[in-house]
Amino acid sequence: MSNNRDSGGGTFLWLVDTIGGHFRNKRIKKYNKQARGVEEYQGINVDVLFPPQTYRDSIIISGGNQDERLYICQELLGNACNANHPVIILHTANTEMENIVARNGFGTVASSRNRTFDAFTSFEFNEILQVVTDTCKSKYDIKPAARYVLQVAYDLLINRGRKPYFSAFASCPYFQLSDHITTRLGSGVITQDVADTLNSLLLTGQTECPKIDSFFNDMKSQIDYMSAPDPAKVNAVSVLSAIKNKQILCIDLISSANVMLVELIVNSLIIAMNRGYDFSLMIDDIAFVNNDMLKNAICQKSNHHTIIVSNDLYALTGGKEDIFASIIAEAAKTVLFAHSSGISCEKWSKYVGEYEKIDVSYNNSSGWSQSSKWGFNTNHGQREALKREPKVKPEQINRLSQNEAFIYDQSTGSLIQTLIT
Numbered sequence: 001m002s003n004n005r006d007s008g009g010g011t012f013l014w015l016v017d018t019i020g021g022h023f024r025n026k027r028i029k030k031y032n033k034q035a036r037g038v039e040e041y042q043g044i045n046v047d048v049l050f051p052p053q054t055y056r057d058s059i060i061i062s063g064g065n066q067d068e069r070l071y072i073c074q075e076l077l078g079n080a081c082n083a084n085h086p087v088i089i090l091h092t093a094n095t096e097m098e099n100i101v102a103r104n105g106f107g108t109v110a111s112s113r114n115r116t117f118d119a120f121t122s123f124e125f126n127e128i129l130q131v132v133t134d135t136c137k138s139k140y141d142i143k144p145a146a147r148y149v150l151q152v153a154y155d156l157l158i159n160r161g162r163k164p165y166f167s168a169f170a171s172c173p174y175f176q177l178s179d180h181i182t183t184r185l186g187s188g189v190i191t192q193d194v195a196d197t198l199n200s201l202l203l204t205g206q207t208e209c210p211k212i213d214s215f216f217n218d219m220k221s222q223i224d225y226m227s228a229p230d231p232a233k234v235n236a237v238s239v240l241s242a243i244k245n246k247q248i249l250c251i252d253l254i255s256s257a258n259v260m261l262v263e264l265i266v267n268s269l270i271i272a273m274n275r276g277y278d279f280s281l282m283i284d285d286i287a288f289v290n291n292d293m294l295k296n297a298i299c300q301k302s303n304h305h306t307i308i309v310s311n312d313l314y315a316l317t318g319g320k321e322d323i324f325a326s327i328i329a330e331a332a333k334t335v336l337f338a339h340s341s342g343i344s345c346e347k348w349s350k351y352v353g354e355y356e357k358i359d360v361s362y363n364n365s366s367g368w369s370q371s372s373k374w375g376f377n378t379n380h381g382q383r384e385a386l387k388r389e390p391k392v393k394p395e396q397i398n399r400l401s402q403n404e405a406f407i408y409d410q411s412t413g414s415l416i417q418t419l420i421t
Helices: 008-036 052-056 066-082 095-103 125-134 146-159 166-170 174-186 192-223 239-244 259-275 292-299 321-329 342-352 394-398
Strands: 038-040 059-062 087-091 107-110 248-252 279-284 304-310 333-336 354-370 374-390 404-409 415-419
Touching: 008 354, 052 066, 059 066, 066 087, 066 095, 066 248, 066 279, 066 304, 087 095, 087 239, 087 259, 095 107, 095 248, 125 146, 125 259, 146 166, 146 174, 146 192, 166 192, 174 192, 192 259, 239 248, 239 259, 259 279, 259 292, 259 304, 279 292, 292 321, 342 374, 342 394, 342 404
Parallel strands: 038 415, 059 304, 059 333, 087 248, 087 279, 107 248, 279 304
Antiparallel strands: 333 404, 354 374, 404 415
């Protein structure tokens, strides 16, 4: 479009052209806003964003500060508690997370301040065997023959009327089991046939005794801070028992470097998955990139749901594109608070996607010219072209204010920007 303002008629045409251009640009602006698809609100209550039926959603909460993230976590845990939906929470020294669970009566906290954990509560024998042989396999290399030693320990416990708690296996004198069998036989607690069977089992698996003893000693040292000294007295809970009883269990790992504990928990979750239990796993800022078992459990498609809470999820993956892609692909909803890392902002911007924008550019020229008479002419031009642009630019994620977030719903494709109130 162009105009010449060297006469009254030219001025009129320029005015018409300007008004027409104004309305056209207004339509372009409206089109671009609709194409971008970001709904902006001054504020939305957290219970509107996460209504009761979202208790089973897989959700990512990344960025912001701890208070911003925990505000959403409290709503999600409340929804799960009201629906009797089990949730296993893993965190490292997040006392505020523990306070939310305890203060609201959502479930049980297992930590050094509340020693209520026993790894084997509600386990059957084959599940105990699976956890022992699959946890830190490369380090202990416990062979299938370990079954027979563990069976002897298990049968002696049951024979004494004791439940097979982890604490009992951890304190079991594996190198003296033969003496215990003899003592039980001599006191008439077991028959000769039972003693012969137990001794036969012990003989078959005795080469694994050193490995089993080493495993339980090491595991006890890593888990002792939250293990119940008397599991029966405190009604101890395990990962599996919490899931079976539809409870919320909050576990303080102290450090993600506690690899044995992490693997024991993951193996317990795998047993729950294999049994077909429906549950959620909430991971609060746990660096899982160097723990293959935890990483695989998060990325595994099953009847469990994952809620990942992190100061910066992309950083938590160690910058591993494949892990990041696998995790975000499973999320029903993603909540993005402000991120300080430019790289993370770029990754999240790319994840949210792009849109076709009508890009308007202008060119102006002016000068003296002579047609029928000398005059000063001004020419205005406008060019329009389609251009792909991020729906959310990296700098927009970086500059989010307190409690402000982008919330992306992958199932509906909706994207909103709002203060969470």
